[in-house]
Amino acid sequence: MKDRTHELKAGKEAEEEDDVAVNVEKDRFMDEFFVQVEEIRGLIEELLEKVEEVKRQHGAILAAPNPDETTKSELEKLMTDIKTFANKVRSKLKGIEQSIEHEEVLNRSSADLRIRKTQHSTLSRKFVEVMSEYNATQSDYRERCKGRIQRQLEITGRNTTNEELESMLESGNPAIFTSGIIMDSNINQQAMNEIETRHTEIIKLENSIRELHDMFMDMAMLVESQVGRYTVLQTRMKNHNQTLLNTRNEDYTHTLLNTRNEDYTHTLLNTHNEDYTQTLLNTHNEDYTQTLLNTHNEDYTQTLLNTHNEDYTHTLLNTHNEDYTHTLLNTHNEDYTQTLLNTHNEDYTQTLLNTHNED
Numbered sequence: 001m002k003d004r005t006h007e008l009k010a011g012k013e014a015e016e017e018d019d020v021a022v023n024v025e026k027d028r029f030m031d032e033f034f035v036q037v038e039e040i041r042g043l044i045e046e047l048l049e050k051v052e053e054v055k056r057q058h059g060a061i062l063a064a065p066n067p068d069e070t071t072k073s074e075l076e077k078l079m080t081d082i083k084t085f086a087n088k089v090r091s092k093l094k095g096i097e098q099s100i101e102h103e104e105v106l107n108r109s110s111a112d113l114r115i116r117k118t119q120h121s122t123l124s125r126k127f128v129e130v131m132s133e134y135n136a137t138q139s140d141y142r143e144r145c146k147g148r149i150q151r152q153l154e155i156t157g158r159n160t161t162n163e164e165l166e167s168m169l170e171s172g173n174p175a176i177f178t179s180g181i182i183m184d185s186n187i188n189q190q191a192m193n194e195i196e197t198r199h200t201e202i203i204k205l206e207n208s209i210r211e212l213h214d215m216f217m218d219m220a221m222l223v224e225s226q227v228g229r230y231t232v233l234q235t236r237m238k239n240h241n242q243t244l245l246n247t248r249n250e251d252y253t254h255t256l257l258n259t260r261n262e263d264y265t266h267t268l269l270n271t272h273n274e275d276y277t278q279t280l281l282n283t284h285n286e287d288y289t290q291t292l293l294n295t296h297n298e299d300y301t302q303t304l305l306n307t308h309n310e311d312y313t314h315t316l317l318n319t320h321n322e323d324y325t326h327t328l329l330n331t332h333n334e335d336y337t338q339t340l341l342n343t344h345n346e347d348y349t350q351t352l353l354n355t356h357n358e359d
Contacts, residue, residue: 152191
């Protein structure tokens with residue numbers, strides 16, 4: 001019989017070499033990916049710096065009745081740079097998105113793919129946050145320019161409502177502002193000069209907003225599809241959390257529970273809102289209960305104890321979570337102890353015995 005040991009060893013060595021080559025290729029690909037991530041992150045940081053500079057330029061222009069051409073040119077350059085940087089970031093994020101979608105179509109799933117999806121999601125959210133800030137800055141500047149126009153019209157003796165002023169701005173005709181005004185004084189002439197300046201600024205702003213609108217909406221929709229409606233809501237509306245809780249809306253509660261988002265859970269816990277706690281208890285949602293238990297938040301535990309809700313007690317008992325049991329024992333709450341006794345739950349009794357807690 002022919003000895004084929006040498007051939008088998010050679011075949012195995014060839015396979016090992018192929019595996020090494022594949023791993024090296026994957027490592028090189030991920031290294032290149034992280035270089036791209038850092039490049040995008042750097043562009044987003046530069047975008048944020050330029051948005052802050054735009055705010056400063058807005059303040060300088062509004063402080064002067066007739067701002068100098070240098071300041072206005074600097075603002076225009078900043079706006080052009082922001083548009084260029086934003087399009088560059090969008091293009092790079094789109095490239096990563098298409099690469100991820102291609103691998104998903106091929107039904108590939110790996111740790112590297114999950115890392116890329118997480119990085120893409122994080123960068124996309126940050127990009128939308130910066131562009132949202134820029135959009136808010138532009139909108140605020142437009143309102144302040146409009147306010148200046150309205151005041152200057154009043155100086156010339158022409159009072160306008162907000163609706164009338166918007167209609168005049170939408171016409172795009174500068175002559176509409178001078179209609180019926182008699183230029184019989186230096187004050188009127190100065191007022192009209194400022195009106196013309198502010199109107200020109202508003203036209204530039206509106207053009208800039210229009211140019212970026214489609215790109216912004218495209219990226220905002222992408223982020224919303226990635227992280228879900230209520231996670232986006234949390235990111236954009238942190239100050240509104242208490243208002244949402246005060247609605248005591250059970251449908252909304254169920255939606256929140258289904259997100260199983262730990263960051264949002266912590267936000268809810270920090271509100272210490274007893275009415276909302278009762279709404280949560282009424283859902284009897286075991287997955288959410290487990291999330292609450294994992295937070296080990298003593299203040300929230302005390303709120304739960306104060307509800308004296310037997311159904312929820314049963315849910316807690318069924319989790320068999322020793323860390324949480326210790327927290328309950330440390331509260332030394334007699335009313336709750338009585339509720340526990342009434343459950344007659346042997347598994348929980350054993351858990352209590354294991355804690356060796358004399359109280």
